[in-house]
Amino acid sequence: MTQGTARSGLQHRLEDRSNARRSIVAWVIGRYVSRRSQRLTVCHRCNRCRSRKTRCAGNPPYPCAACEDVGHVCVYSEAEKRVSIPESHYRQLQSQARAQATASRHQEKQQSPPYTSTEVPLDRDNWWYQGTDHLLLNRSGEHQSVGASSATHLAKRLNPTSTNLAWDIRPLYDDPSSLRRSVTRALPQLPPLEFAQRLFWVQYAYIGTIFSLIQPSDFEERLQTVFNQPPDCSNRESCLVYCQVLLVIAFGLMYSVNQWSGDDGPPGFKYFKHALRFLPDIHEEGSILFVEVLCYVAYYMQNLNRRDAAFLYIGLALRMAISLGLHQEVSDPAISAEDRTRRRRTWWSVYSLDRLLSVKSGNPVTIQDEDIGTTWSIPTESSPAVPWPSVVLTHYTQLSRILGRIGEEIYRKKPRSGSSLLASVQRITNDLSEWLRRIPDRLRLDFSSLDTHINRELVSIYLHFYSCVNMTARPLVFYVIQRRLDTEARGSVTDDWKDGLSQNTIAVIDSCITAARATTVIMDAAAKHNLVATYGYLDGEYIFSAALLLVMVNAVFLHSETNARAMETALNLLRSMADRGNTYLASRHSLLLELQSAIGPNRTGKEEVVVEAPVSPNSTQQPTLPMNMVEEQAPVVSPWPLQQDLPTMRDINLNLDINNDSGLWEEVLRQIDIDMDTDWIESTLRK
Numbered sequence: 001m002t003q004g005t006a007r008s009g010l011q012h013r014l015e016d017r018s019n020a021r022r023s024i025v026a027w028v029i030g031r032y033v034s035r036r037s038q039r040l041t042v043c044h045r046c047n048r049c050r051s052r053k054t055r056c057a058g059n060p061p062y063p064c065a066a067c068e069d070v071g072h073v074c075v076y077s078e079a080e081k082r083v084s085i086p087e088s089h090y091r092q093l094q095s096q097a098r099a100q101a102t103a104s105r106h107q108e109k110q111q112s113p114p115y116t117s118t119e120v121p122l123d124r125d126n127w128w129y130q131g132t133d134h135l136l137l138n139r140s141g142e143h144q145s146v147g148a149s150s151a152t153h154l155a156k157r158l159n160p161t162s163t164n165l166a167w168d169i170r171p172l173y174d175d176p177s178s179l180r181r182s183v184t185r186a187l188p189q190l191p192p193l194e195f196a197q198r199l200f201w202v203q204y205a206y207i208g209t210i211f212s213l214i215q216p217s218d219f220e221e222r223l224q225t226v227f228n229q230p231p232d233c234s235n236r237e238s239c240l241v242y243c244q245v246l247l248v249i250a251f252g253l254m255y256s257v258n259q260w261s262g263d264d265g266p267p268g269f270k271y272f273k274h275a276l277r278f279l280p281d282i283h284e285e286g287s288i289l290f291v292e293v294l295c296y297v298a299y300y301m302q303n304l305n306r307r308d309a310a311f312l313y314i315g316l317a318l319r320m321a322i323s324l325g326l327h328q329e330v331s332d333p334a335i336s337a338e339d340r341t342r343r344r345r346t347w348w349s350v351y352s353l354d355r356l357l358s359v360k361s362g363n364p365v366t367i368q369d370e371d372i373g374t375t376w377s378i379p380t381e382s383s384p385a386v387p388w389p390s391v392v393l394t395h396y397t398q399l400s401r402i403l404g405r406i407g408e409e410i411y412r413k414k415p416r417s418g419s420s421l422l423a424s425v426q427r428i429t430n431d432l433s434e435w436l437r438r439i440p441d442r443l444r445l446d447f448s449s450l451d452t453h454i455n456r457e458l459v460s461i462y463l464h465f466y467s468c469v470n471m472t473a474r475p476l477v478f479y480v481i482q483r484r485l486d487t488e489a490r491g492s493v494t495d496d497w498k499d500g501l502s503q504n505t506i507a508v509i510d511s512c513i514t515a516a517r518a519t520t521v522i523m524d525a526a527a528k529h530n531l532v533a534t535y536g537y538l539d540g541e542y543i544f545s546a547a548l549l550l551v552m553v554n555a556v557f558l559h560s561e562t563n564a565r566a567m568e569t570a571l572n573l574l575r576s577m578a579d580r581g582n583t584y585l586a587s588r589h590s591l592l593l594e595l596q597s598a599i600g601p602n603r604t605g606k607e608e609v610v611v612e613a614p615v616s617p618n619s620t621q622q623p624t625l626p627m628n629m630v631e632e633q634a635p636v637v638s639p640w641p642l643q644q645d646l647p648t649m650r651d652i653n654l655n656l657d658i659n660n661d662s663g664l665w666e667e668v669l670r671q672i673d674i675d676m677d678t679d680w681i682e683s684t685l686r687k
Contacts, residue, residue, distance in 0.1 A: 223245055479664075
């Protein structure tokens with residue numbers, strides 16, 4: 001081997017060794033950079049987990065499971081990732097942003113009218129009620145629909161600038177994280193077994209017969225399961241059982257405890273929050289039990305004034321019921337009579353609840369009556385052999401069917417004429433008259449005996465009935481009030497509001513006023529018997545609607561001692577419910593006082609004095625509850641109603657002449673339009 005060859009071989013070996021060493025160094029550096037990059041991009045730990053030196057399963061900006069389970073605010077303090085860009089690109093982005101901002105301001109200036117002193121600017125204190133006549137802005141800046149059939153819609157038209165309307169889009173318990181579903185499905189501390197059984201009967205008295213969502217025997221069986229067996233979170237039916245039992249306990253506490261104290265939410269809220277953890281995902285297979293549970297969730301959400309959530313949940317429940325075929329009778333002979341009865345009860349319960357939550361919030365109903373083939377739970381002519389809960393459910397649901405027609409035929413925005421509106425009103429009043437004629441004697445209400453005895457079933461049914469009467473005639477009453485305010489502003493108002501109106505129109509308006517007075521009498525009697533649901537949605541909605549109408553009537557029509565006393569009592573009932581922690585009704589009470597002041601004193605020149613001292617029912621609504629959990633006190637005796645203040649069924653005129661006042665109803669129709677301008681109301685009220 002030559003010397004040159006040896007030197008060449010040595011050089012090659014040195015180069016190979018150097019290349020190998022560089023490869024090893026590059027591999028080590030690559031592994032280090034990769035691991036460091038992975039730690040920086042994957043391992044995001046919140047402050048609490050970082051201080052405790054524990055693993056964090058968080059996904060910023062969402063809270064981690066460890067913080068959510070203990071209710072701790074989950075905060076991530078890690079710096080955001082920095083991205084380097086060329087300076088020329090940065091300058092270009094700045095220039096584009098300035099040009100876009102200038103163009104937007106120029107466009108807004110061209111489209112927006114100049115600000116005048118009569119407009120209310122959008123600021124941080126009143127942003128929640130700005131928007132069109134049927135839209136309110138929520139905290140997130142999204143619009144929420146408030147349809148014409150909603151009492152809030154009418155209140156907004158009468159007093160558009162009221163800040164008390166903010167509470168109509170705020171939840172009763174305003175904690176944004178309070179209802180977030182936790183990863184863990186742990187049971188809360190359950191009440192004693194006997195107390196849980198009593199809570200079932202409390203909620204059954206309030207909603208168990210008007211909505212048939214669970215039978216007493218079924219609840220007893222499921223309650224034993226919850227107390228004696230751990231939940232099987234992998235089984236859908238097991239989760240539904242635990243969810244339903246917790247919901248029943250939540251409702252029982254809501255209707256039992258008449259005073260909200262502490263910062264843990266309304267009575268029963270803790271159990272409702274835990275119940276949501278057991279609620280299966282909506283993509284799982286549906287069942288009748290699932291439908292019943294969704295109804296409970298929807299109604300509790302409505303009680304919390306989470307109206308959008310309630311509307312969504314009841315929509316899910318109704319569509320699941322449709323997917324199960326509950327809206328049609330089944331011909332399969334293998335289905336037993338008991339299962340058929342349950343299918344009917346469940347269907348009409350979810351149907352009725354959908355009608356109530358939809359129409360009361362001004363939303364369209366989910367299903368048309370023409371698409372339903374399910375028969376009632378009882379025959380048309382009930383007999384003593386029919387179970388009493390089925391009788392109550394059927395007649396209550398028949399009112400809900402009429403309510404659906406009120407929302408669709410009177411308040412829904414669609415092409416029609418004044419004569420067609422009058423025809424709809426006539427058909428609806430005829431149906432209400434027929435309903436009243438067909439109810440059994442056991443369901444008939446005697447106003448003269450309310451001081452001695454009344455049960456919650458009658459309270460619920462007749463509040464529902466008089467609400468239907470009120471909503472049917474309310475557009476006509478509002479039109480007459482508006483016209484009277486306009487003529488007064490021109491100085492040509494007459495002493496009697498009845499001047500120039502036909503007897504048919506006067507009878508409809510008188511019936512609406514009588515319905516508001518009857519609602520107040522029933523609620524006042526229920527308060528004296530400890531049967532008012534302080535945090536119940538429907539009780540608050542009924543008394544607010546009645547009080548709203550009575551405030552308008554007492555301010556614009558001729559003075560009537562009966563109407564004045566009814567208005568004072570209605571306002572006091574609202575105040576008493578507000579004093580027990582219902583902040584939503586407190587704002588509505590303030591809204592009515594503000595509206596009363598804005599419209600002005602009674603047109604006879606007499607100032608109406610509003611008695612603000614609450615007519616307080618007992619602090620409990622069920623005397624059977626343990627004394628160590630709920631404190632009782634003696635009810636405050638109200639001198640109202642006097643004998644001449646008591647309404648009767650004969651005071652409700654449900655017979656209309658379709659050939660009369662068609663021109664008047666043409667004008668009424670224009671006032672129902674949910675897109676109408678409200679400037680005239682503001683100017684009239686201020687005058």
